[in-house]
Amino acid sequence: MVMDRRLLAVLGLSVALSGVYLTAGLCSRVAGKPFPISSARWQAALTVLTLVGLAAGTIALLVRAADGVQGYAGIRLSDMRQIAARVGGGGRMPYTLITVSNEFGFHLIKGYLKGRFTHYWFSPYQREGFEPVLTGAEEVQRLWLVVDRGHMPPDASGRDLEYWLNTHAYQLSGEWVQDYEVLGYAMPVGELAMRPVSHTWRNGITLVGLAQESQTVQPGGVLRLEFYFTRASPIARKGNFFVHLVSSQGEVIGSHDGPPQYGAAPVSTWREGEIIRDRRAVVLPGDLAAGVYDLVVGFADEGGLVPLSGPDAVGPPWVTVGQVMVTAPQHR
Secondary structure (H helix, E strand, C coil): CCCCCCHHHHHHHHHHHHHHHHHHHHHHHHHHHCCCCCHHHHHHHHHHHHHHHHHHHHHHHHHHHHCCCCCCCCHHHHHHHHHHHHHHHCCCCCEEEEECCCCCCHHHHHHHHHCEEEEEEEECCCCCCCCCCCCCCCCCCCEEEEEEEECCCCCCCCHHHHHHHHHHHHEEEEEEEEEEEEEEEEEECCCEEEEEEEEEEEEEEEECCCCCEECCCCCEEEEEEEEEEECCCCCCCCCEEEEEEEECCCCECCCCCCCHHHHHHHHHHCCCCCCEEEEEEECCCCCCCCCEEEEEEEEEECCEECCHHHHHHHHCCEEEEEEEECCCCCCC
């Protein structure tokens, strides 16, 4: 509960004035006597004052209530606003919001979101049954996952849904708002045709194939990609995989870096001969210049960029696996 003394004073004064006015009028009617204030001007002034007091009280209640909302223990108003600013996206396109939290009160964040969206809440103990989150309307292009890490039970990881999404959707971004992890995804668009390649890094990981959603993309669009990895060495080591679009002038457009499947498939668990599919996506800035961009990939670890091995070892520690044509936006 929050005690707002100034708001209480405004509401109390308006109620007191209304009470005095109505009581005096009722008593005069019952007793058959004239209203205590006989002047029509004074009656009108008192009526206006009463209505102004009620209006001021209502406005103050609506304006000041947002600053007084505390939510359940541990979530702050500033955190909710930051999350809403990242997830809402201005409310231009419908989207899907998924929250994972130990407390059902985390639904409070919905009051700060704009636009059309579908909301799902999952307990951190749920292990399966996530399919409905990807069966939304066709116009839905973005999915947001917000995980309350600060109140996660000690016996739950809260990553089951995240890892499931990493293998079924395309992770675009990942950031933190205090103790809340906010992950953005692009929705799947069907199967992409894979073409074989062969590039091996010294961390023991081989890229054996890739799939590209389209050869042409407009500024502001999303390029969906799929990479197929296998273990080239029994002592394969983990590393962050990166995907960049590089222009002829050296401008770099990066994706959200991370290990294969963003941790859902640790290299130490790969079986010999097993192929791991990794989904990535690159968000193109709205003001990106038209032209041909190289699709460049590689690995990095705590020691820096991981060199390639085999025939690629004589070149730089990254490899160009394709090209993308960025076209000028079509004006309607």
